[in-house]
Amino acid sequence: MLKIENLHAEIDGKKILNGLSLEVNAGEIHAIMGPNGAGKSTLAYVLGGRPGYEVTEGSVTFDGQDLLDLAPHERASAGMFLGFQYPVEIPGVSNVQFLREALNSQRKYRGEEPLSGGEFLKLAKEKAGLLKLDMEMLKRNVNVGFSGGEKKRAEMVQMGILDPQFAVLDETDSGLDIDALRTVGEGINSIMRTPEKSVLLITHYQRLLDYVKPDKVHVLAKGRIVTSGGPELALQLENEGYETVAA
Amino acid sequence: MADTANYPTRKAEEWRYSDVDALQTLDLAAINDWRSVTVAAGETYREFFHLDKTDDVELHRLRVQVGDGARCELFAVNAGSQLGRVEVEVTLGKGAHFEFGGVTLGGEQTTREFVTRTIHAEPEATSNQTIRAVHWGRGVGNFLGRIDVARHAQKTDAAQDFKGLLLERGAAANAVPQLEIFADDVKCAHGATVGQLDEQARFYMAARGLSPEESRKLLVRAFLADAFAALDDEDKQGELLDQALSAVGEKL
Ligand SMILES: Nc1ncnc2c1ncn2[C@@H]1O[C@H](COP(=O)(O)OP(=O)(O)O)[C@@H](O)[C@H]1O
Ligand SMILES: [Mg+2]
Numbered sequence: 001m002l003k004i005e006n007l008h009a010e011i012d013g014k015k016i017l018n019g020l021s022l023e024v025n026a027g028e029i030h031a032i033m034g035p036n037g038a039g040k041s042t043l044a045y046v047l048g049g050r051p052g053y054e055v056t057e058g059s060v061t062f063d064g065q066d067l068l069d070l071a072p073h074e075r076a077s078a079g080m081f082l083g084f085q086y087p088v089e090i091p092g093v094s095n096v097q098f099l100r101e102a103l104n105s106q107r108k109y110r111g112e113e114p115l116s117g118g119e120f121l122k123l124a125k126e127k128a129g130l131l132k133l134d135m136e137m138l139k140r141n142v143n144v145g146f147s148g149g150e151k152k153r154a155e156m157v158q159m160g161i162l163d164p165q166f167a168v169l170d171e172t173d174s175g176l177d178i179d180a181l182r183t184v185g186e187g188i189n190s191i192m193r194t195p196e197k198s199v200l201l202i203t204h205y206q207r208l209l210d211y212v213k214p215d216k217v218h219v220l221a222k223g224r225i226v227t228s229g230g231p232e233l234a235l236q237l238e239n240e241g242y243e244t245v246a247a
Numbered sequence: 248m249a250d251t252a253n254y255p256t257r258k259a260e261e262w263r264y265s266d267v268d269a270l271q272t273l274d275l276a277a278i279n280d281w282r283s284v285t286v287a288a289g290e291t292y293r294e295f296f297h298l299d300k301t302d303d304v305e306l307h308r309l310r311v312q313v314g315d316g317a318r319c320e321l322f323a324v325n326a327g328s329q330l331g332r333v334e335v336e337v338t339l340g341k342g343a344h345f346e347f348g349g350v351t352l353g354g355e356q357t358t359r360e361f362v363t364r365t366i367h368a369e370p371e372a373t374s375n376q377t378i379r380a381v382h383w384g385r386g387v388g389n390f391l392g393r394i395d396v397a398r399h400a401q402k403t404d405a406a407q408d409f410k411g412l413l414l415e416r417g418a419a420a421n422a423v424p425q426l427e428i429f430a431d432d433v434k435c436a437h438g439a440t441v442g443q444l445d446e447q448a449r450f451y452m453a454a455r456g457l458s459p460e461e462s463r464k465l466l467v468r469a470f471l472a473d474a475f476a477a478l479d480d481e482d483k484q485g486e487l488l489d490q491a492l493s494a495v496g497e498k499l
Contacts, residue, residue: 048454049453050450051446051450071453071458072450072453073452073453073456073457073458075454076453076454076455076456077456084451084454087451088445088447088448088450089448090445090448090451090452090466090469091469092466092468092469092470092472092473093465093466093469098455098465101461101465102452102455102456102457105457105458105461106456109456158455162455
């Protein structure tokens with residue numbers, strides 16, 4: 001589903017990714033772990049097409065298309081979801097308005113009929129329920145005044161509504177208490193654990209992986225994948241630290 | 248704002264950022280044409296302005312006398328002509344209220360402006376002005392808001408809030424508050440900021456599937472909405488916002 005080959009990327013002329021390669025097949029969940037500053041968020045942003053992140057070498061193929069050739073909103077419509085480490089606040093725009101426009105815009109891109117207001121609200125209620133987020137929160141402005149944990153749960157509600165093929169989740173577990181962690185973990189499983197979908201789960205800690213079992217675990221350090229393995233690698237990292245494992 | 252025997256020049260404070268050249272297409276009588284409105288004590292007067300012509304100048308000059316305990320509410324979408332200008336002089340009686348919500352929009356080399364003079368002539372009157380300016384190309388948006396508080400007009404509460412949003416380099420927004428306060432028990436709040444679209448928000452919106460045009464539209468609408476928030480008619484609010492947004496349209 002997603003094939004990254006020899007990816008090099010820089011920000012403001014500073015090299016961040018140095019020859020990163022990775023392949024995620026349909027139905028798989030891969031975890032990416034790594035120390036602070038390794039380039040994990042940079043990878044997420046490059047996949048999302050954030051302005052200012054320049055790919056200098058390599059390729060990314062998504063569902064047979066050249067992902068890097070698509071504008072950010074086209075990547076979303078093609079089925080790529082980016083869960084933000086720091087979700088952005090948008091004053092004056094409600095979640096409901098934002099997500100309905102986003103969903104219908106994606107549907108239009110794919111040649112599908114738009115959802116009516118009623119249909120959308122039904123869908124939004126269902127996904128908010130799944131993530132135990134009060135529907136009232138969705139009537140408020142996007143992420144404005146949300147706590148760290150609420151922002152992360154709202155990200156997952158967005159994912160549920162948009163129903164992507166592929167999700168890159170950047171530290172969705174940070175800022176969550178233990179109950180919220182379980183809710184978010186179960187949410188990810190229920191939305192994305194299907195034979196057609198895949199997830200790239202960027203995380204710092206092993207604890208989310210107790211709820212979302214990865215098929216593969218990769219260690220990213222200094223802009224490339226330095227080790228890959230099964231779920232046991234995450235445990236080893238937790239016990240021994242990155243220095244030993246990534247050395 | 249007395250009658251002028253000559254065409255206004257930029258030397259006059261209230262024409263400082265205006266396109267005075269465009270005025271030459273009007274005759275002096277038209278420039279000196281002020282309309283008068285009197286709002287009786289306790290009554291409410293509400294008027295909407297929609298400037299959307301394509302000619303040289305659209306000029307509205309209005310003098311309102313607001314009686315004791317009366318309200319004057321003006322809402323304006325200023326998005327037309329080479330020079331679109333709404334100029335209002337409001338004199339407030341005891342406990343009266345003046346509400347002004349206006350948006351200016353424009354690109355190319357246009358100038359769109361609001362010039363208000365709010366005279367708190369008696370005690371306990373309140374005024375609230377919210378202006379939003381969205382410009383692109385070499386478009387200019389101006390708000391000149393003068394507030395006069397008479398010596399005995401205690402407990403005056405006057406607020407002005409201006410925000411400019413520049414969609415392209417080369418556009419400009421100017422806010423000039425001018426306070427002439429002769430009473431001592433007075434609240435006058437004014438704020439003015441000018442900025443650009445939030446690029447972080449735009450990438451976030453793109454990551455959810457909104458095209459650059461769609462995210463700009465949502466953000467501009469949210470930005471403009473403050474100007475009409477005080478209007479107690481949601482349908483009319485929506486109508487004014489649609490009028491405003493159609494001016495941004497596909498021009499970018
Ligand atoms: N906007 C930026 N400009 C310059 N350097 C940046 C920018 N964003 C991140 N970096 C640098 O890129 C490196 C990788 O950052 P990031 O991808 O956020 O790491 P991680 O998510 O793994 O903690 C860090 O050294 C960071 O300082
Ligand atoms: Mg990060």
